[in-house]
Amino acid sequence: MLLEDVLREYEYHCQARNFTKKTMKNKRQELKQVLEFLQTKRGIAELESVTSHDLDAYLRIKRQKGLKPQSIVSMAKQVKAFFNWCVKEEYLTINPMDKVTLPRIPKVLLTGLTSREVVDMMESFSNTKYLEIRNKAILGMMADCGLRAMEIAGLKENDVRDTTIKVFGKGNKERIVFISPALKKILIRYERIKKEYFTNRIKYNDNYFLAYQGKAMSTVAVYNLVIEAAERVGIKGKRVSPHMFRHYFAVQSIMAGIDVYSLSRLLGHSDVSTTQRYLESLDNDQLLEKATSSSPLMNLNRRNR
The missing domain is CATH 1.10.443.10 (Intergrase catalytic core)
Known part of the structure; x- marks a missing residue:
């Protein structure tokens, strides 16, 4: 089954689900890049030929281009959603993205508004x-x-x-x-x-x-x-x-x-x-305030007043 044909069908599936214009734009952009990579760099035209090694290679190129972990993970979610749909439609038996290792996103403590x-x-x-x-x-x-x-x-x-x-x-x-x-x-x-x-x-x-x-x-x-x-x-x-x-x-x-x-x-x-x-x-x-308000002994003292 041609990968290009399946991607086109998936696009109409997403449109039928009323995804926003922004979401559709992101999906089209990412899946177009995946298709181009698989065709030109890996010589793959058939959906069934895509492996986790191919998708690993795709992410590796993203890292080499300097994309941040958060961007790579967001992009990978778009790709994984497509292959999940392929499994659901019984075009594939397993999702090749399941075995792809994603970068860890460093935790950043947001300085929120007061x-x-x-x-x-x-x-x-x-x-x-x-x-x-x-x-x-x-x-x-x-x-x-x-x-x-x-x-x-x-x-x-x-x-x-x-x-x-x-x-x-x-x-x-x-x-x-x-x-x-x-x-x-x-x-x-x-x-x-x-x-x-x-x-x-x-x-x-x-x-x-x-x-x-x-x-x-x-x-x-x-x-x-x-x-x-x-x-x-x-x-x-x-x-x-x-x-x-x-x-x-x-x-x-x-x-x-x-x-x-x-x-x-x-x-x-x-x-x-x-x-x-x-x-x-x-x-x-904030944690201190929350811990104090939920403290069992503090609440016990309030009840016994």
């Missing part, structure tokens, strides 16, 4: 001008609900309800997150000013957050407003991005006592192991 920094970034935007209150509302929603930049940009007006938000995450998976009274206060003001701003202007779509021209925001625009907020308050020496607001939400939820399974659902993770990584990012002070 509550003071989050508040300062939000307050760096005013409550009167449209773009300012919009940006404040976006930062508040990311900090209070843990939404991704792509999810923020893709929200529709009817997705944001009185106490809940319907979110379409990776792979177009739907989930529900909840609006706290503190966030609701900001959103009410944003919706009022948005309505006033667009009274005599054209809205080109029904996205909840709109650019000043009335068009949908891009994920780059969401990223840029976070950078602008960090610059306004003078945050330096740490990574600041939309993901760090998602990280902040996860850590604060853990500190508040939420279980990892509930947090996984709120974050839209398909695998709880992804959520557990946030536990590894707790610093010593």
Whole structure:
């Protein structure tokens, strides 16, 4: 069976599953490189001829080009997903990626945002001008609900309800997150000013957050407003991005006592192991606070008061 034909079928399979444009672009790019390597460097045209040695060689070239372990592992997941599908479709009996050794990803302790920094970034935007209150509302929603930049940009007006938000995450998976009274206060003001701003202007779509021209925001625009907020308050020496607001939400939820399974659902993770990584990012002070609050003797003393 020609490898090129199977890859084409797999692409349509992925499209049928409603993967995002970004995900499809990454898959096409990686699988195109794999196909080219196997054909030109290993002389392989048939799917059944691919071995773990061939894929090991492919990863070796990636390492020689200086790709970081994280990038190689992310790329390998795309390749492994394709061969898993081949096994599921009974085109293969085993996945050749199963015996491929992946590089270890060094653990890096993220220096997360503090509550003071989050508040300062939000307050760096005013409550009167449209773009300012919009940006404040976006930062508040990311900090209070843990939404991704792509999810923020893709929200529709009817997705944001009185106490809940319907979110379409990776792979177009739907989930529900909840609006706290503190966030609701900001959103009410944003919706009022948005309505006033667009009274005599054209809205080109029904996205909840709109650019000043009335068009949908891009994920780059969401990223840029976070950078602008960090610059306004003078945050330096740490990574600041939309993901760090998602990280902040996860850590604060853990500190508040939420279980990892509930947090996984709120974050839209398909695998709880992804959520557990946030536990590894707790610093010593946070661990001390969590250990103290859960101490059996401390709780025993509270009960006996």
